[in-house]
Amino acid sequence: MTGFYHPEFLFALIAIPVLVYYYWYHEKHSRRRALEFSKLSFVKAAGKAQTSDGKHSKVSYFTPKKTVFILFLLAFIFLIIGLAGPHIPLETEKEGVNVVLAMDVSGSMQATDYKPNRLEVAKKSALLLVNSLGEKDYAGIVVFDSGASSAAYLSPDKEKTGRKLMAITKRDGNTAIGDGLALATDMADSIPGKRKVVILLSDGENNAGSITPAEAVTFAKERDIQVFTIGLGSDEPVLYDYDPFGNPLYANLDEGNLKFIAEETGGEYFRSVDEETLQEIYAGLNQEIVREAEETDVSRIFYYLGVIALLAGMLLAFGRRQVIP
Structure with a gap:
């Protein structure tokens, strides 16, 4: 004021x-x-x-x-x-925003209902967000399947972050949403003095990891981190692979957990059903990030x-x- x-x-x-x-x-x-x-x-x-x-x-x-x-x-x-x-x-935030992309790279992201597959489309769409961030914004990437790891540390160099984003490869694990959110929260909080935002994308159920989504939400709320979640998947379960015994594996979207995470942290949940909607979501997310006036x-x-x-x-x-x- x-x-x-x-x-x-x-x-x-x-x-x-x-x-x-x-x-x-x-x-x-x-x-x-x-x-x-x-x-x-x-x-x-x-x-x-x-x-x-x-x-x-x-x-x-x-x-x-x-x-x-x-x-x-x-x-x-x-x-x-x-x-x-x-x-x-003023309209722009003085210190910028820490934006961390938490991306599901589990086996179900190889489903081909998005062409050529979900992971490749997710990477290209997320690049739209990275490229739209402001000069003072920092961007980082966390990937998760059965566990979570850093793919790109927070940096003001969005071009470098974009290259690391496009270099992400597939994995065959399950989906540890809690672990992914916890690590993304830790990364977003690593540079003080900035507003902190996590963009979490997943196409599956939380069925792995050592941290539950509820525990990760508590962790995020304690650090005042806003989390936007994106649920990726078609209207019907999609076959993406078979287990060693020949049983079919389907990608089942866990919307309940994603909605819970967004609501509890002051973010918003978005549902993507195809490549076009996913690109629209990522392209508009920069406008959804609340930037405190300088x-x-x-x-x-x-x-x-x-x-x-x-x-x-x-x-x-x-x-x-x-x-x-």
């Missing part, structure tokens, strides 16, 4: 009515003394201020002397406001205005056409 870093300086503005009263009192008594020592004919002529056609001439309210006083008063006001340290919020000091503007008003008043008062003898 708009405010002041040093509001105590604003108490000096109390002097304004005192200065105005002093000026009015001084001018009133100056005019009275002038009338007392002036000739009666001069007083009458000044009082009537008639023009040659018999009409009264218009007397300007803002006399040169009064204009000088107003300029000096404005200079005083601007300088006091500048000393108070005014600041306003408090920018604008006291310099008031200093400039104060100096301009002061110089203008001095020029009018003591310049070639000075009004103060």
